Amino acid sequence: MEIIRPTLVLDKKKCLSNIEFMANKAKANKLRFRPHFKTHVSAEVGSWFRDYGVTAITVSSVQMAEYFAENGWDDITIAFPINPLEMENINALAAKIKLNLVVETHEILKILNNKLTSPVEFYVKIDTGHGRTGIEADREGQIESLLEYALIYKENIKFRGFLSHSGHTYKTKARHTIYNIHFDALMKLNQLKKKFSPVFPDLEISIGDTPACSISDDFRGVDEIRPGNFVFYDLMQQQLSACEYDQIAIRMVCPVVSKNQSRNEIVIHGGSVHFSKDYIMNIDGKKLYGRIVRRDGNKRILLNEMNYLHDLSQEHGILKVSPQEFNKFKIGDLVEILPVHACLTAHAMGWYFTDEGEIIDTMPRY
Amino acid sequence: MEIIRPTLVLDKKKCLSNIEFMANKAKANKLRFRPHFKTHVSAEVGSWFRDYGVTAITVSSVQMAEYFAENGWDDITIAFPINPLEMENINALAAKIKLNLVVETHEILKILNNKLTSPVEFYVKIDTGHGRTGIEADREGQIESLLEYALIYKENIKFRGFLSHSGHTYKTKARHTIYNIHFDALMKLNQLKKKFSPVFPDLEISIGDTPACSISDDFRGVDEIRPGNFVFYDLMQQQLSACEYDQIAIRMVCPVVSKNQSRNEIVIHGGSVHFSKDYIMNIDGKKLYGRIVRRDGNKRILLNEMNYLHDLSQEHGILKVSPQEFNKFKIGDLVEILPVHACLTAHAMGWYFTDEGEIIDTMPRY
Numbered sequence: 001m002e003i004i005r006p007t008l009v010l011d012k013k014k015c016l017s018n019i020e021f022m023a024n025k026a027k028a029n030k031l032r033f034r035p036h037f038k039t040h041v042s043a044e045v046g047s048w049f050r051d052y053g054v055t056a057i058t059v060s061s062v063q064m065a066e067y068f069a070e071n072g073w074d075d076i077t078i079a080f081p082i083n084p085l086e087m088e089n090i091n092a093l094a095a096k097i098k099l100n101l102v103v104e105t106h107e108i109l110k111i112l113n114n115k116l117t118s119p120v121e122f123y124v125k126i127d128t129g130h131g132r133t134g135i136e137a138d139r140e141g142q143i144e145s146l147l148e149y150a151l152i153y154k155e156n157i158k159f160r161g162f163l164s165h166s167g168h169t170y171k172t173k174a175r176h177t178i179y180n181i182h183f184d185a186l187m188k189l190n191q192l193k194k195k196f197s198p199v200f201p202d203l204e205i206s207i208g209d210t211p212a213c214s215i216s217d218d219f220r221g222v223d224e225i226r227p228g229n230f231v232f233y234d235l236m237q238q239q240l241s242a243c244e245y246d247q248i249a250i251r252m253v254c255p256v257v258s259k260n261q262s263r264n265e266i267v268i269h270g271g272s273v274h275f276s277k278d279y280i281m282n283i284d285g286k287k288l289y290g291r292i293v294r295r296d297g298n299k300r301i302l303l304n305e306m307n308y309l310h311d312l313s314q315e316h317g318i319l320k321v322s323p324q325e326f327n328k329f330k331i332g333d334l335v336e337i338l339p340v341h342a343c344l345t346a347h348a349m350g351w352y353f354t355d356e357g358e359i360i361d362t363m364p365r366y
Numbered sequence: 367m368e369i370i371r372p373t374l375v376l377d378k379k380k381c382l383s384n385i386e387f388m389a390n391k392a393k394a395n396k397l398r399f400r401p402h403f404k405t406h407v408s409a410e411v412g413s414w415f416r417d418y419g420v421t422a423i424t425v426s427s428v429q430m431a432e433y434f435a436e437n438g439w440d441d442i443t444i445a446f447p448i449n450p451l452e453m454e455n456i457n458a459l460a461a462k463i464k465l466n467l468v469v470e471t472h473e474i475l476k477i478l479n480n481k482l483t484s485p486v487e488f489y490v491k492i493d494t495g496h497g498r499t500g501i502e503a504d505r506e507g508q509i510e511s512l513l514e515y516a517l518i519y520k521e522n523i524k525f526r527g528f529l530s531h532s533g534h535t536y537k538t539k540a541r542h543t544i545y546n547i548h549f550d551a552l553m554k555l556n557q558l559k560k561k562f563s564p565v566f567p568d569l570e571i572s573i574g575d576t577p578a579c580s581i582s583d584d585f586r587g588v589d590e591i592r593p594g595n596f597v598f599y600d601l602m603q604q605q606l607s608a609c610e611y612d613q614i615a616i617r618m619v620c621p622v623v624s625k626n627q628s629r630n631e632i633v634i635h636g637g638s639v640h641f642s643k644d645y646i647m648n649i650d651g652k653k654l655y656g657r658i659v660r661r662d663g664n665k666r667i668l669l670n671e672m673n674y675l676h677d678l679s680q681e682h683g684i685l686k687v688s689p690q691e692f693n694k695f696k697i698g699d700l701v702e703i704l705p706v707h708a709c710l711t712a713h714a715m716g717w718y719f720t721d722e723g724e725i726i727d728t729m730p731r732y
Contacts, residue, residue: 272644
C-alpha cells in the first residue's frame, strides 16, 4: 500500500523495544507483567507480547475481554467497574478463561455472589489519590467491611488483592512529582497489605500507570504492574518525562494539501477524526495536537516547538511553522506527526500500517 | 439488541424532521440543497435524504466520496483541498460520477489540467473570515488571475463558482454574531459574483455552515447550501442557538457503574473513545462534555447545568450531579447523554442504534 491519505504508521521495531523494556523491568523487579491492552486494542499487536513471556493481560471493558479471549488470551483482568447489565457476558467469559474483576462496593460483590455461574477472582480497587474510582486508601474500615463479605461469599468469588491506578501522575508537570505520587501510592498499598495479610496471606498488590512504571525502579511490595500506553508512548508521556521522543512508536503520516504564507500555516489532511482531540500545552501557551517530523531524504528531523500541529477540525489539521520551515513544505508532501495521546489516536484510526507494509486491524466497534 | 454498553442511539424521527426542516428552507429560498454527509457518514442515513428530493451531496474526503459513490450518489462535491497524491482516485471517481472539486491555487489547477482523464467542475474556495483555507474574499486580483487559467485549461475542468464555509460562526457566543458573519459573507460573495459574472454568467455561490443555514432566512445571491451537522445537531449547535435541545437526534446511552457520594460524582461507562473530546464551557466555567437526560418511566428529563458530563478518560465518564440528583442514579441504570459535537461522537462510535432497534453502519475505516 502506498500512503496517500492520513495513515497511522506503526514502527514495529520501536514497539517491540518498548515491550522488551517493560518486560525486562518487570522481570528484574520480580513483578508479574500484565500489560494493559487498551492502547493498541489489537490481537496482532497483542500477540507480539507473547515473545516476551506475557501470558496475562489487562483490559478496560468486557467487550475488550471478549475480543482478546477470542484471540487466545486466557488470563484477563478487567480493570473497570463492573456493570451489572453485563453479567451474562461476564459469566460466559468466566466459564472460558481465568477472569479477574475489580470491586469497590458490597452492592457489586453481592450481585456477583448471586449471579456468577463460574469462579472469578477480584481485586478491591484502591484510590491512591487519582479521585476517579475506588475506595480511598485510608478508609480501612470500609475496606475491612467489604472484605468481611469476601469471607462469606466464597462459592465463586475469591479476593485476590488490591489494585490501583495512580492516574494523577498524568496531571504532573515534573519528573519528581511522578516519583512522589508513586512512592505515596506504594506506602498506602503496603500499609493495606500489612493490615490484611494476616487474614489473606496471598493477597497481591497490582499497580497501573505508565509514567511511574516507566521511570521508577522502586516497586516494593508490588506483585504486578499493568502499564498500557508504553507500547506506543506519545507526546504526553514525553512531556511527563516517561519516554524519549525516539521511543514513540506511532506517527500519523499526512499529505500537505494547502499553504497560507501570510499566516505561516500549512494545511494537512489529518483532523480530529484521525488524531482525536487531546492536547498538551505548547511553550507558547497554546494547544498543541502534535509535533512535526519532516523527512529529508532518509533523515527524519523533529522540528522544534515553534512548528507544531496547532488546530484540528474534522478532516483538516493546521500546522503553525516558522518562516524558515514554511518553504520546505510542498503541496503533495507527506508530513509525519507525533500524536499527543496514542490511545485515542489509535482508536480514532482503528488500524495501523507498519513500516514493513502490513495492515493491522483493531477490535471491531461492535 | 438490549442496550448494556455505551450505545449511540439515533432518534430517526427527529433526524428526518431535521432533514425536512432544512430541505424546506432550501426549497423556500430556491436553493439547491447539497447536504454535507461528513456528520453521519452512513449510506443508510444518507438514503433518508432521497425522500426530501436530495440528489447532490457534499463530502470532506476522497474516501468519503468513494463510499457514497458506491452507495448510489452520482453528484458529489468534495469540499476539501485537493490532495495531488489522490489523483488516480479522483480520476476513477470523475469517470463514474459528476464530481465537483475545490481549488484555491494555480498549482492545483495545473495539476488537474495535466492529470485529469475525465471532466470535473470546480469551485474556487473563498475565505470569508474563517481563516482556515481559501483565498481571502478581498484578494480579487488573486482570484482573477486564477480564473484566467480556468479559461485556458478547458479540456476537463470547468469553473462552477465560489464556495465558502463560514466556520467562524462556531466561535461566536451570541445569535446576532452568526447573523453578522453570515451577512458579511453574503456581501463578500455577492461582490465576487457581480465582478465575475460578465465572464462567467453561470457562476454559482455555495455556502456551508449549519449555524447560519439553521437560523438565517437571508440567502441573497446564494445558489446552494451545504450544511451537515443539522442532521443530528448537538450541544454546540444548541449553545450557538442554531437548534433547540429537542432537535438533537442522537444521544449516548451509558450504564452507571460507580458512585462517589463525597464528590457528588457518578461514574458511567462512556469515555473519550465513545464521545471524543470536544467540549463547551459550562456556566461554572468548567469543561462540559455532555448534558444528562434522566429517564423517569417514559418521561425524559433534561437535568440542569449543575448536572453534566464533566470529565472523560478512555472508557470512564464522570458526571457531576447535584446532591438532590445523586441518589436518583443507581448502579446498573442507563443514563442518556446529549453529546457536545455530533460529528466526532458519531465517528468515534462508528455505528448507530435507532429507536426502532436497527443497527446502522458507517463508512469503513479503510
